[in-house]
Amino acid sequence: xxxxxxxxxxxxxxxxxxxxxxxxxxxxxxxxxxxxxxxxxxxxxxxxxxxxxxxxxxxxxxxx
Numbered sequence: 001x002x003x004x005x006x007x008x009x010x011x012x013x014x015x016x017x018x019x020x021x022x023x024x025x026x027x028x029x030x031x032x033x034x035x036x037x038x039x040x041x042x043x044x045x046x047x048x049x050x051x052x053x054x055x056x057x058x059x060x061x062x063x064x
Contacts, residue, residue, distance in 0.1 A: 048056035
């Protein structure tokens with residue numbers, strides 16, 4: 001049976017455990033319709049297009 005030769009430090013232990021909860025940044029790409037930054041495989045928040053088709057409502061201009 002394998003037995004550890006040395007005791008691991010708390011920082012080594014915490015570094016090893018931290019890898020399970022890593023969060024990756026979303027993939028930001030330019031919208032092919034309006035070139036606004038958007039998340040891949042989602043409707044563009046600026047123009048409401050997805051795969052070349054208008055599927056969502058374009059946001060109305062803010063009026064004050």
